[in-house]
Amino acid sequence: MKRITPGREISAMSFIVAALMVIFGIFFLSSIPSGGGLFGIIFILAGIFLVIWHLNNAVGSKRFSLYDITDSKDEVRNKYPFDNDGGFSTSSQKTYCPWCGETLDNSQYVFCPKCGKRM
Numbered sequence: 001m002k003r004i005t006p007g008r009e010i011s012a013m014s015f016i017v018a019a020l021m022v023i024f025g026i027f028f029l030s031s032i033p034s035g036g037g038l039f040g041i042i043f044i045l046a047g048i049f050l051v052i053w054h055l056n057n058a059v060g061s062k063r064f065s066l067y068d069i070t071d072s073k074d075e076v077r078n079k080y081p082f083d084n085d086g087g088f089s090t091s092s093q094k095t096y097c098p099w100c101g102e103t104l105d106n107s108q109y110v111f112c113p114k115c116g117k118r119m
Contacts, residue, residue, distance in 0.1 A: 011057035018050035 025044035095104040102114040
């Protein structure tokens with residue numbers, strides 16, 4: 001899987017903007033009367049989240065990716081036994097218990113060896 005991550009310079013600039021956002025939120029809270037402080041608190045919390053996010057992308061070794069590009073071998077569709085038309089694949093010759101899902105080695109079973117229910 002290939003990942004497209006933002007550059008370190010853009011993340012560093014976004015970190016600075018988010019830090020200024022937190023400072024602005026603090027000044028906003030200190031200057032507003034007691035009735036409208038919820039906006040300032042939400043603004044500060046969003047700024048703190050963005051500071052952590054962009055600091056991790058700017059200096060961290062495992063950066064968050066913008067896009068994940070998967071190869072055909074990594075694709076999730078190939079990991080499950082579905083056909084392309086959306087149904088289950090019938091190419092498997094294994095038999096399963098319809099109640100508990102136990103794999104049955106012999107299709108001649110009358111009762112499930114795990115749950116004991118009739119097949």
